[in-house]
Amino acid sequence: MEGETGVLESLDLPEDVALRLMELGFLPGAVIEAGKTAPGGDPRVFRVDGSEIALRRETAINLLLKSSR
Amino acid sequence: MSPPPPETAALQDLSTPIPLPEAAGATVALVGPPNCGKSTLFNRLTGLRQKTANFPGVTVERHHGVVRLSSGRELELLDLPGTYSLTPRSEDERITDDLLRGKMPEVCVPDAVLLVLDSTNLGRNLVMAAPMLALEKPILIVLNMADELRRRGGEVDPEALSERLGAPVVLVSAAKGEGLEGIHEFLESTFKSPAPVELPVLQSPPSCRQWAGQVAAESAYRAPVAPVWTQRLDGVFLHTWLGPLAFGAVVVAVFQTIFYAAIPFMDGVEWLVTGSGEWLQGAMPDSILKDLLIQGVWGGVGSVLVFLPQILLLFLFIGVLEDSGYLARAALIADRTMAKVGLQGKSFIPLLSAYACAVPAIMATRTIENKRDRLATILIAPFMTCAARLPVYTLVIAAFLPNRPVLGPFLGTRAAALLSLYVLGFLAALVTARVLKSTILKSDRTPFVLELPPYRWPTFESLVLRLLDRSKVFLRRAGTVIMSVAVGLWILASLPVVDGVAPAIEESLAGTLGRTIEPVIEPLGFDWKIGVGLVTSLAAREVIVGTLGTLHGIEGDESSLGLQEALRQDLTVGGAVALLVFFAFAMQCMSTVAMVRRETGGWKVPILQFTYMGLLAYAGAYLANRLVTFFI
Numbered sequence: 001m002e003g004e005t006g007v008l009e010s011l012d013l014p015e016d017v018a019l020r021l022m023e024l025g026f027l028p029g030a031v032i033e034a035g036k037t038a039p040g041g042d043p044r045v046f047r048v049d050g051s052e053i054a055l056r057r058e059t060a061i062n063l064l065l066k067s068s069r
Numbered sequence: 070m071s072p073p074p075p076e077t078a079a080l081q082d083l084s085t086p087i088p089l090p091e092a093a094g095a096t097v098a099l100v101g102p103p104n105c106g107k108s109t110l111f112n113r114l115t116g117l118r119q120k121t122a123n124f125p126g127v128t129v130e131r132h133h134g135v136v137r138l139s140s141g142r143e144l145e146l147l148d149l150p151g152t153y154s155l156t157p158r159s160e161d162e163r164i165t166d167d168l169l170r171g172k173m174p175e176v177c178v179p180d181a182v183l184l185v186l187d188s189t190n191l192g193r194n195l196v197m198a199a200p201m202l203a204l205e206k207p208i209l210i211v212l213n214m215a216d217e218l219r220r221r222g223g224e225v226d227p228e229a230l231s232e233r234l235g236a237p238v239v240l241v242s243a244a245k246g247e248g249l250e251g252i253h254e255f256l257e258s259t260f261k262s263p264a265p266v267e268l269p270v271l272q273s274p275p276s277c278r279q280w281a282g283q284v285a286a287e288s289a290y291r292a293p294v295a296p297v298w299t300q301r302l303d304g305v306f307l308h309t310w311l312g313p314l315a316f317g318a319v320v321v322a323v324f325q326t327i328f329y330a331a332i333p334f335m336d337g338v339e340w341l342v343t344g345s346g347e348w349l350q351g352a353m354p355d356s357i358l359k360d361l362l363i364q365g366v367w368g369g370v371g372s373v374l375v376f377l378p379q380i381l382l383l384f385l386f387i388g389v390l391e392d393s394g395y396l397a398r399a400a401l402i403a404d405r406t407m408a409k410v411g412l413q414g415k416s417f418i419p420l421l422s423a424y425a426c427a428v429p430a431i432m433a434t435r436t437i438e439n440k441r442d443r444l445a446t447i448l449i450a451p452f453m454t455c456a457a458r459l460p461v462y463t464l465v466i467a468a469f470l471p472n473r474p475v476l477g478p479f480l481g482t483r484a485a486a487l488l489s490l491y492v493l494g495f496l497a498a499l500v501t502a503r504v505l506k507s508t509i510l511k512s513d514r515t516p517f518v519l520e521l522p523p524y525r526w527p528t529f530e531s532l533v534l535r536l537l538d539r540s541k542v543f544l545r546r547a548g549t550v551i552m553s554v555a556v557g558l559w560i561l562a563s564l565p566v567v568d569g570v571a572p573a574i575e576e577s578l579a580g581t582l583g584r585t586i587e588p589v590i591e592p593l594g595f596d597w598k599i600g601v602g603l604v605t606s607l608a609a610r611e612v613i614v615g616t617l618g619t620l621h622g623i624e625g626d627e628s629s630l631g632l633q634e635a636l637r638q639d640l641t642v643g644g645a646v647a648l649l650v651f652f653a654f655a656m657q658c659m660s661t662v663a664m665v666r667r668e669t670g671g672w673k674v675p676i677l678q679f680t681y682m683g684l685l686a687y688a689g690a691y692l693a694n695r696l697v698t699f700f701i
Binding site: 013016017019020021022023024025027028029035036037038039040042043045049050051052053054055056058059 | 153154156158189190192193196274275278292303307309310312313397401402404405408414516517518519520521
């Protein structure tokens with residue numbers, strides 16, 4: 001939900017997709033904060049490594065987090 | 070900015086031949102991630118001395134321009150597509166990589182590189198520096214957005230960064246024009262390759278990111294605080310219900326602009342074209358040449374020029390939306406709906422603009438980075454009911470449908486018929502998109518990734534340059550094609566000349582052509598006159614109205630009662646409905662064909678599209694004629 005944060009543990013995605021997301025800052029160990037969503041709840045904005053990046057649920061669901069709180 | 074020590078430079082001399090910048094045509098490439106302000110810097114450095122073309126064989130646009138240095142020397146500046154890395158995965162990255170490594174023989178190898186980075190997020194942006202330094206090309210690292218960094222309380226020491234990277238670093242604000250002298254200084258200098266420094270393992274993003282973080286920390290980088298205004302504005306624009314409301318307002322504003330605000334300007338252009346044509350008519354002695362010039366060239370160019378105000382206003386809108394950062398939010402809001410037909414949020418604005426004219430819509434698909442989604446958007450855009458279909462619809466509906474109220478005073482039968490034609494085109498687009506996206510243009514695994522840049526004020530300069538660039542592209546490409554088609558059609562309509570007299574249109578080649586295709590179009594309920602209209606309307610849809618007027622010897626536009634009466638003699642009710650369906654589906658527009666060719670870099674896509682839409686139009690019209698004739 002909005003405002004929640006987590007530490008990224010791994011990306012359960014095909015290698016090329018994972019690499020693309022890593023270039024944008026979705027690296028294992030990075031802190032990710034969930035932001036606002038489009039109406040209907042999808043896609044959602046994520047704050048990561050100083051920028052805001054929107055992902056669809058189908059992609060975001062494969063980012064495995066360890067809960068930081 | 071300190072030049073590297075002479076020893077290291079000498080060392081580099083052995084490995085990399087240093088090109089002489091004095092040589093004519095020294096080329097410098099502008100490289101950087103998306104949203105780093107690269108285009109703004111490009112505009113700052115080149116001003117009006119810029120051109121737009123595509124990279125050979127691909128759909129990626131290439132901007133290049135001339136930088137005039139204070140010494141009087143001129144350099145070619147090449148703006149490469151925005152990329153996050155040099156790993157050649159997407160088309161943009163492959164082009165950037167090939168070009169920098171000299172693997173693109175058609176374009177000359179850059180002698181030096183300006184790497185533009187967003188200084189407000191240096192940690193992530195510096196990742197890009199590693200593969201660039203590994204190229205061992207002369208490089209200047211340009212830290213852009215200095216004003217924003219300062220305002221939000223961040224700082225960086227360019228000297229320390231330069232030392233750490235072994236290459237010169239300048240801190241600039243392209244939007245404000247600050248610090249550009251540092252770039253000019255680099256461009257004036259004899260290009261030197263960077264001093265060798267320790268680089269991370271390029272294949273490993275975590276290693277690169279760690280390196281970048283370390284370099285930033287050693288350069289006294291303090292990240293700025295989060296942009297407060299962006300968060301406040303997103304509180305509104307991405308609000309649960311205020312967001313869609315604002316989105317709706319933007320959509321209505323775009324619509325109003327292209328449909329209503331553009332009209333006086335379009336009338337103005339038309340007045341100028343007609344006026345100058347009439348002046349020419351009086352000033353020239355009667356001859357075949359005069360007819361060609363006035364009816365062929367003037368008529369043809371005029372029919373294109375009229376759309377220019379609409380196109381400019383649309384691009385002004387898109388420019389403001391894009392530069393301010395709202396376009397990314399709009400794409401986010403529209404994404405879910407567009408995903409239902411297999412497209413994505415970024416296709417929304419181009420498709421909306423296609424309701425005015427498919428030509429600017431196809432130009433606007435540039436904002437879609439995913440090539441397959443972009444191609445699918447280009448392929449369905451001409452189904453949207455554009456302004457040029459309106460005169461045809463109005464004429465046929467008025468001729469065959471008496472106006473009676475359907476929903477009280479709000480909606481009459483004619484308006485309802487018009488509305489259903491809009492829906493018909495929209496449905497054809499949806500179905501086509503669905504089919505394309507589940508077959509030949511099935512999305513590769515590239516996920517939908519949308520970076521939301523902070524909100525920024527659009528600069529006047531960048532908007533003006535964008536408009537100038539778009540109008541040049543439009544006039545040159547669409548203008549030349551539509552002019553040659555118009556001249557071609559004029560020739561068809563004026564030959565064969567008998568006893569020095571141009572033939573009546575039914576005796577002309579166009580008339581013969583109409584008669585020749587009559588057997589083919591007869592099952593649709595069309596006679597040869599409609600056939601001639603279909604031929605001439607290949608130039609632009611609304612031309613059929615004028616042609617039918619000429620064929621019946623009636624001067625008038627789509628509201629002419631005489632023309633409506635004449636049309637009722639040409640067509641049965643079935644044929645009339647078939648004609649409407651035909652115009653809803655067919656790609657009767659040479660400007661669009663020309664623009665698709667330009668944007669897709671070849672004839673394959675426009676030919677495929679023209680054939681597909683033509684077949685659909687034929688089948689649809691046939692079915693409509695049969696059904697209506699059967700039921701009435």
